[in-house]
Amino acid sequence: MTHSVLGIGGAKDKLIARLRAAPHLNSLLAEQGYVGSIEAMATQLLMQRALASNSDGVVLASMFSAGHLSANAALASQPVDARSIALLDRLYADGDLPQMGQGA
Numbered sequence: 001m002t003h004s005v006l007g008i009g010g011a012k013d014k015l016i017a018r019l020r021a022a023p024h025l026n027s028l029l030a031e032q033g034y035v036g037s038i039e040a041m042a043t044q045l046l047m048q049r050a051l052a053s054n055s056d057g058v059v060l061a062s063m064f065s066a067g068h069l070s071a072n073a074a075l076a077s078q079p080v081d082a083r084s085i086a087l088l089d090r091l092y093a094d095g096d097l098p099q100m101g102q103g104a
Contacts (some may be wrong), residue, residue, distance in 0.1 A: 015042040018091065025091055032083055047075050048084035055080045 019038045034041040050059045063069045
């Protein structure tokens with residue numbers, strides 16, 4: 001089970017701050033088909049990483065609106081894209097990669 005995909009240690013906020021501080025990194029997201037605001041791209045990437053790193057398990061994520069639920073359900077219904085793991089590794093080459101919770 002993977003949990004706290006967006007929130008543990010402020011993962012989403014850290015990724016958004018990183019993308020704002022280094023706008024050239026946004027081109028890496030665009031190359032892999034991420035579109036929209038920085039916030040939307042960060043959410044998509046973190047959710048896809050969670051789904052890819054636990055493709056045979058359960059991913060728990062808190063959602064506070066019907067729009068978020070719909071968007072994340074759409075991501076979960078797509079084929080797993082393991083490129084999201086490598087992309088986050090590349091965005092965080094310095095080792096400050098946001099963490100996800102893992103449990104049984």
